[in-house]
Amino acid sequence: MIIAVIGLGLIGGSMALDLRQRGFAQTIVGVDNNPIHTLKALELGIVDVVLPLNRAVAHADLVIVAIPVQQIIAILPDILSLIPPHAIVLDLGSAKEAIVESIREHPLRKRFVAAHPMAGTEYSGPEAALSGLFDQKVAIICNEHESAPDAVQIVEQLFATLNMPLRRMEANEHDMHVAYISHISHISSFVLATAVLEKEKSVNTIFDLASGGFASTVRLAKSSPQMWRPIFEQNSHYVLEVLDTYLSHLQHWRQLIADQQFDTIEKMMTRANEIKRVLDR
Amino acid sequence: MIIAVIGLGLIGGSMALDLRQRGFAQTIVGVDNNPIHTLKALELGIVDVVLPLNRAVAHADLVIVAIPVQQIIAILPDILSLIPPHAIVLDLGSAKEAIVESIREHPLRKRFVAAHPMAGTEYSGPEAALSGLFDQKVAIICNEHESAPDAVQIVEQLFATLNMPLRRMEANEHDMHVAYISHISHISSFVLATAVLEKEKSVNTIFDLASGGFASTVRLAKSSPQMWRPIFEQNSHYVLEVLDTYLSHLQHWRQLIADQQFDTIEKMMTRANEIKRVLDR
Numbered sequence: 001m002i003i004a005v006i007g008l009g010l011i012g013g014s015m016a017l018d019l020r021q022r023g024f025a026q027t028i029v030g031v032d033n034n035p036i037h038t039l040k041a042l043e044l045g046i047v048d049v050v051l052p053l054n055r056a057v058a059h060a061d062l063v064i065v066a067i068p069v070q071q072i073i074a075i076l077p078d079i080l081s082l083i084p085p086h087a088i089v090l091d092l093g094s095a096k097e098a099i100v101e102s103i104r105e106h107p108l109r110k111r112f113v114a115a116h117p118m119a120g121t122e123y124s125g126p127e128a129a130l131s132g133l134f135d136q137k138v139a140i141i142c143n144e145h146e147s148a149p150d151a152v153q154i155v156e157q158l159f160a161t162l163n164m165p166l167r168r169m170e171a172n173e174h175d176m177h178v179a180y181i182s183h184i185s186h187i188s189s190f191v192l193a194t195a196v197l198e199k200e201k202s203v204n205t206i207f208d209l210a211s212g213g214f215a216s217t218v219r220l221a222k223s224s225p226q227m228w229r230p231i232f233e234q235n236s237h238y239v240l241e242v243l244d245t246y247l248s249h250l251q252h253w254r255q256l257i258a259d260q261q262f263d264t265i266e267k268m269m270t271r272a273n274e275i276k277r278v279l280d281r
Numbered sequence: 282m283i284i285a286v287i288g289l290g291l292i293g294g295s296m297a298l299d300l301r302q303r304g305f306a307q308t309i310v311g312v313d314n315n316p317i318h319t320l321k322a323l324e325l326g327i328v329d330v331v332l333p334l335n336r337a338v339a340h341a342d343l344v345i346v347a348i349p350v351q352q353i354i355a356i357l358p359d360i361l362s363l364i365p366p367h368a369i370v371l372d373l374g375s376a377k378e379a380i381v382e383s384i385r386e387h388p389l390r391k392r393f394v395a396a397h398p399m400a401g402t403e404y405s406g407p408e409a410a411l412s413g414l415f416d417q418k419v420a421i422i423c424n425e426h427e428s429a430p431d432a433v434q435i436v437e438q439l440f441a442t443l444n445m446p447l448r449r450m451e452a453n454e455h456d457m458h459v460a461y462i463s464h465i466s467h468i469s470s471f472v473l474a475t476a477v478l479e480k481e482k483s484v485n486t487i488f489d490l491a492s493g494g495f496a497s498t499v500r501l502a503k504s505s506p507q508m509w510r511p512i513f514e515q516n517s518h519y520v521l522e523v524l525d526t527y528l529s530h531l532q533h534w535r536q537l538i539a540d541q542q543f544d545t546i547e548k549m550m551t552r553a554n555e556i557k558r559v560l561d562r
Contacts (some may be wrong), residue, residue, distance in 0.1 A: 021481040051293055118492045122442075138489040167390035167489055180480050181490045181559045188469050191530045193556035194549060199461050199526065206559045208419040208448055209462045211399045214502075215560055216497050217466040222557050233543045243535045245480065247528070249472045262514045268475060269506035275474035276503050278487045 001025055004060035006053065007077070008032040009094055009108040009227075012121060013129025015162070016046045021131060024161040029056045040126040052128030062154065065091040069229035073102045080108045088151040089181045090158070095176060095234035096142045096171035106265040110148040113155045114171060116140045116178070117164060122222040140162040179238035184246055186220045186228060187239070193221035226276055282306055287334065287360070289313040289322040290508075291402060292373055293347030294410025296443070297327045302412060305442040310337045322407040338363045343435065346372040351511035354383045361389040369432040371396055371439070375459060376515035377423045377452035381511060392430040394436045395452060397421045397459070405505040420445040423452040460519035465527055466507060467501045468520070474502035505509035 003025040005012045009032075019025040030047030057063055057079055065072050065079065072093045079089055080103060089112045093099050096114050103109055119137040121128060139159040142151055159166055169177075169181045182281040196218070200206045206214075232239050256265050284306040286293045290313075300306040311328030313319045319331040337358055338344055346353050346360065353374045360370055361384060370393045374380050377395050384390055400418040402409060420440040425433055440447055459467075477499070481487045487495075513520050537546050 034334075087400050103534075108379075114365055118490055120492055120494070122494070132433060133321055137463070137492065140490075165489075175480070177486060180477055181487055181495055182492060184476070185473065185495050187531075187534060188473055190550050191497055191527065191534055192466065192469055192555040193553040195465070195523070195527050195530050197552070197555055200304065200458070203558050205458060206462055207562060209399055209421075209458050210559060211463060212399055212419065213401070213403070213466050213470075213501050214462055216500050217469055218556050219497050220494050220562065221542040221550075221553040222560065223552065225547045228550060229543050229547040232538060232546060233541070234539050235539070240535065240538055242476070242480075243531070245533065246472065246476045247531055249476050250468075250524070250531070253468060253472055254521065254528065257517050257521055259525070260514070260517070262510050265513060266506045266510040269471050269502075269504075269509060271478070272471040272474040274478055275499050277484050278491060279500065279503065281488060 001028045001031065002027045004031060004063045005047065006031045006056070006063065006065045006075075007067035008037045008126045009066065010124050010128040010130075012064060012118070013044075013046045014131070014133040015064060015066065015092075017129055017131045018134065018162055019158065021175045022161050024158060029060065031056045031221065035189060036106045037126050043053050044126060046129055053079070054082055060062065060084070061087055062158070063089045065089065065093075068227050068230045069093040069095050069099065069234045070094075072099055073234075076112070078104050080106050083108070084109065087111065088113060088154050090155055092117055094182070095233045096174045098234040100143050100146070100171045109146060111151055113144075113147045113151050114142040115155060115159075115172065116142070117159075117162070118168040118182075122178060122220055124224040124227060127184055134162040134164050137164055138167055140164060140169060140174055142166045142169060142174050144168050160246075168276060175235050176238045176241075179235055179242045182278070183231060183235060183239050184242045186223060187232075187243065188246070189220035190223075193218045232256055283310065285310045285312060285344045286328065286338070287312045287338040287344065287346045287356075288348035289318045289327060290347065291405050291409040291411075291414075293345060294322060294325075294327045294407045295414040296345060296347065296373075296398075298410055298412045299415065300439065303442050305439060305501070310341065312337045317435060318407050320546055322408045325407060327407055327410055334360070339365070341365075342369045343369055343439070344368065346370065346374075348368070349508050349511045350374040350376050350380065350515045353380055354515075357384050357393070358387055361387050361393060364389070364392065368392065369394060369435050371436055375463070376457045377511045379515040381424050381427070381452045390427060392432055394432050395423040396436060396440075397423070397455065398440075399463075400442070403500055405508060414429045415443040415445050418445055419448055420455050421448045421450060421455055421468055422449060423455050425445045425449050456516050457519045457522075460516055464512060464516060465523045468502055468513075468524065469527070470499050470501035470504075474499045485511045501535040503524065522527045534536055
């Protein structure tokens with residue numbers, strides 16, 4: 001199979017590595033706006049050749065779109081118009097409703113499959129690409145009923161090759177869940193890092209006093225602003241909902257501390273401990 | 282040296298293990314209110330013998346107090362009254378001002394050294410004790426001028442044995458810094474876990490959709506409520522201050538998202554990325 005990978009960063013690069021190593025792809029054609037990324041991807045053996053978008057797409061059996069959400073929305077209609085009739089377009093964006101909306105009326109809508117692999121690290125670019133990144137992580141396919149069955153079948157085979165268990169849901173349902181489970185974690189980290197950096201002028205002091213707990217909670221603040229901006233933008237409805245929930249819980253805590261209600265605080269921490277059921281599986 | 286360790290949990294247990302293995306302690310006498318902890322500590326070779334507090338302290342050269350802050354405040358005056366004249370009492374509590382206050386007028390104040398080793402994990406109890414837990418982490422000595430020079434010297438040797446670089450500061454300064462760098466991280470994790478558990482009734486959904494980022498930001502929500510309640514209680518002044526700072530930054534973000542000011546959000550994320558200077562050292 002000839003696969004065109006649009007976006008040679010952490011996600012596109014990691015997927016290209018494993019799809020070739022595991023025999024799913026015979027040829028991988030890379031596309032990236034950033035010439036340094038394309039050179040690096042060639043050097044690291046992530047892609048066989050780099051081509052402009054229109055040429056890369058014209059001969060592909062499968063096009064994987066692994067770029068920030070905003071850019072997916074901007075070029076997805078063009079990609080669908082450029083592919084051969086049998087080809088399939090798969091996107092990996094983190095906010096699905098706006099993407100699915102952007103091509104709802106496209107005559108080739110059925111050749112498109114919307115998906116989201118729940119994997120990543122806080123690093124970006126082709127140097128961050130990792131073989132095995134997706135193993136045992138869940139992949140979500142959204143609005144499956146809007147895609148052609150043969151297109152979904154190829155995508156299922158792709159995720160099976162990556163050892164990813166599959167879940168299926170509607171795009172809006174997906175967006176709500178990821179706001180609660182992923183997006184708010186990133187906001188919480190970005191804001192925590194900002195608050196600490198503002199107060200503690202000395203990086204030395206932070207370094208000295210930061211035990212492992214600090215590093216863990218602010219790790220996501222290292223994430224790429226270019227990747228996250230469009231996610232927050234495209235999923236702002238649910239991001240605002242979860243931010244309000246988070247804010248109201250925090251304000252409740254603040255009030256309990258101000259009122260010296262530490263019995264209640266202790267009970268709330270005990271309830272929060274239930275997260276062990278998720279983390280210690 | 283005969284060392285009495287009061288509190289055979291993660292911190293007391295880990296310290297006992299390394300102080301013996303590295304030849305600093307010849308005999309370790311353990312004290313713990315929880316009979317299961319004392320049995321486990323004997324079984325794991327953390328302590329040589331378990332005794333009631335008054336008997337353990339009466340023959341010790343050094344008493345290490347590694348229990349929750351509230352309990353330190355409750356028994357520290359008694360411990361100081363029970364030790365032999367040459368002995369030293371060292372506490373390891375996470376909020377120092379209230380502890381230092383509690384024995385400010387004690388006739389044996391100078392035999393006491395207030396310290397805080399910046400190390401830990403989200404686990405607790407003697408089974409959680411780890412050799413090497415303190416290596417290369419910073420230890421803070423507070424209000425050194427209120428302790429006898431020979432007492433400080435022994436404590437310096439103890440932290441050198443644990444391979445801990447030393448910092449010195451006043452108790453209130455310590456409490457402010459740890460509120461910003463450690464306590465708020467815990468609150469943010471506890472609250473994030475609570476918000477997600479409340480919204481996502483199905484642990485399976487959380488598990489499926491949680492990538493590494495979620496696990497990292499909520500890991501601290503597994504921490505012991507019995508340990509953290511007294512820290513928040515004793516350091517409530519600075520905890521409220523940092524919570525208010527964090528809340529106002531979060532509200533600012535919320536407003537920027539509501540107003541679709543994503544250029545500003547992107548700039549703020551770029552500033553937050555500076556935390557790399559701390560995390561990637």
